[in-house]
Amino acid sequence: MVETINKFNLPFASLADVEEFEKTPIEKWVPFQNVYDVFCAAVEQYAEKPALIALPPGDPMGDGKVITYRELLARVNQTANLFLSAGLAKGETVTYLIPLCPQAYFTMLGAEAVGTVNAVNPLLEPEHILGIAEAANATILIATGQALSPELWEKAAYVIERMPNLKAVYVLGGGAECDGEKIFPLDEMIAKQDASAINGPRNEAPDDVIGYYHTGGTTGVPKLAPHTNRMQLSQIAMSGFGLGYSEADCLLAGLPMFHISGSIVVGLVPMINGATLVISSPLGFRDPLIIGNYWRLVEKYGITVLGGVPTMMSALLNVPIGDADISTLRAGLTGGSAAPVEVLKAISDLSGVPMLEGYGMTEVTCFTTMQPQGGEARFGSVGLRFPFVEVEAAHIDEGGNITRFADPEEIGEIIMKGICVTPGYVQSDYNATAFTADGWLRSGDLGRIDAEGYIWLTGRAKDIIIRSGHNIDPSIIEEALHEHPAVELAAAVGRPDSYAGEIPVAYVQLKPDAKVTPDELKDFARERIPERAANPADLTIIEEMPLTGVGKIFKPTLRHDAAVKVFSAELEPFNANGASIAVNVDNHPVHGSVATITVTGGDKATLGGQIAEKLGPYTLRHEVVWRE
Template structure:
């Protein structure tokens, strides 16, 4: 019998590993066990290093593995004293701090962690907290840069279930607080009676650091975390992760790359990439995580200093989204390059081939693209770091997770597999795949017969098992019943020497349903005009129907909190353009439209203008796939 491969390099390694059931291989089946094992194995290694600002010479705050375990114990025991038991959620509203890791893993050890994007509107945050039933909120105290604390207070005032807010003092988080004990929380306090506000650091100091006082025994299927989805098409859905889901993902990430890394972390911890790839998975392998400031990649000046920072810490890898990699192309490398850098990981959105080519030309390092989603606990396919990446693909499936392609519309039963070599809907199944969304209504139609999760993404498999992404089913541009893959448009225009980034979406059309339009960002100093880009697209896009009817040059593309291009925002912009043009064509240039997404109603077009135009304008807008709403001036 062949021995199990120590590291995954090809699909054959995955298949060899799977000859042994995962139950006989993966020993730690809770996140607490994963972390305790790592911390006890490498107590003196640096686990976390927080860069305090975006300067390459900025001071750091360092935590060893032994100290990390002590902090997790203190956080879990503090939460246990506050009534957090298995099944009780803790909302976490924090940027990337040492405390964020203590809160995340401590909450999973005591109850359920619910990390939330603090950049969401307070109404969205409250909706998530209400849905999860959060009893405790951990939030950053008042700062001059943001409003996290005010949002936390508003949530506590609105939701009777919230009993406690643990305030993370920004001064303490930066390692600058003096004195010990009895620190009074600062800023606005909740007006609702029954809400206590405690200092996070003081509360942890009073808790046991050596063990879990709850004596909890973890069941692998127990929920450990609630991760919300992006919320770009309505209120975010809340995905449930079990301890097994995340423990398996940590094991997989270590099996994909078994080397100790110095990993730069700039993605937020409320996102599974930040929490798993540059979090639990890195800690499982004894790596050093360098938190690139509290704000991550969004910190002003950080990208300008990125290569110097990488050299300072001897970075071996980092994880980023395509927009970050594209931005780094304009930052020159140090004279001696980045000698320690071994590979770069990329996910969250398709990587333009031109960006991949130019990045390799600049750095000499190839990008290892992967594919994953919150519902799969982060990674579902990857170009293994210890093998040459296959250009244009997102790699092979991970061990113990099956992946199949189903015919479009395969949610109908029985499920039909796509024919070999053709595009199909990606379905995944395995111990890393979540049990479902928290709200039962969100689970309708997400499962394909046989326990397969319907990702909604489209892909094509090569003979060697490598997956090529072909877009999302909902991102397809449907022109007169014909499906157009937006990546065909994006890849072509992105190859223009003066284009930095591009995104294509469908613009509503009363005749064809949708017409392709593109939005482009030029490189610094570029002077290309719309007409030049249109001519370039007409000459090179292989499918005539895919040639965009319009290209708009923008200073920047709208992005989600993790740096992905926000196509819903671009669709709204396209809707506004086509309706505004239609109004002008009918002599109503003084009537204006603003499109928005309403979670309860869908896409709404707010119309304002002279009252005499109301009836005609409303009838005209009703021809498009929006809900018209007249706004009195």
């Protein structure tokens, strides 16, 4: 085995640095065939260094439980051996429904070594969790016990009852649920296993599938994107370089493990690079105690990277730093959904470190772009491409063929190709539209690439609504509304939101002579929508749905209408003292959608500041036009 792992925290200021990194083949940067072997190499280097520090739930400033790299490897070996002892075979899956905790890391790394891991969002409805487990070919389930969460155990019980072929169920905090025949306490069973090595067949080949990660909400069961050893190994170098990770780093882990953000971006990648992960809380960054003590935790543990989704950054702006020493921070990191430029600037000013916005997808394992740490901070851009991945803006026809690549500064659909890209969804029906005819992954996002290689997202070709980094397929809202007998047409779009980025709203055209109120339709839909986050915040009944020439609903008109309503409401208080403010939202050739704020009369100096303060937190760009 190779004794050391290459260092990836090299200069990254421009596209030239990316190209220089690529001159050395990826196999030289990460000379391993599988994730387990590279993890073992990290353990050899950092054996007695803390790998994980788990904070006590409910007491974030209490003393955390330290797990060294050597101890983590022992737990991973034991967990893998537990799965093997239960009969886990290659091609079978361990599905887990446990919160952020050390056992989640044991499960991820142990299952990836001997089978396939499948972390599932526990907030999904039981039938969707069941569908994911079935699609993943799960034969082992890791669940949260009744004592820790009655709600999560109820969901697990729903799955267990409907999957008689499960070979074993292991329960975190297990008690009376454990029958000793099929259902067992997780910690007790791990402790019984051999910690010295994995005693059975492993996923040793680069193209072995080691993980199934579900994408955001879709119609029916969410799509499952396979991750291979090769994909995750590539990200150790790509994201290690892009984020500058090293053994000097300490990160506060608060993102969920069912998403690549928690499992890969601030999980596997920094860990292999020798960083320490401080596990914040079972609730992660949704725990108000963690947000309220964030700056004190930075001081206590010497946190080096300020990381989280844009909504978390917005929340931190309301937490005073006080006398906390946060000088260990070297950079900020955000992604998952578009970040408002004003929030990025404000959190950068507050923390004293640049907020680096990046871009990636479940289907590409991790990030594929990032603002360069040593380069110019171009707020609003998602930065430069990472090494070993191609990122382009392209024009694509209805048959999935690239008609041409976009010119610099020209908007096209963002497409990606490289060793980090998934081979295709488990549900193969989705693959025809997921890739171009010659194999580029279609992101569904619109964007432009400038002359220096910076990528600027301007909208979405597909209609996914991104609420606080969570993908919501509008069809689950639309299908629920279409079940109502009074509904002729229904469409859901994202409405700009100063906190969540956007939230779902719905538009409905009623059947002739039908009578129903918006509130009645919202209540009807909420009873049928499988995700709480997808419940429409507002519903508007319109006389006629905007349609394209071929009869498809033209959603840009609805998105613009929703944005006009929000911005008009925000600016309504300023329609006084001789001022009149009008809002219009339309397409822009460079920036996608742009809101034009036309101000007639009033005091320009005062109103300018007020408008900027009100609209600054929104990701939708705005321009002010002044008229006498």
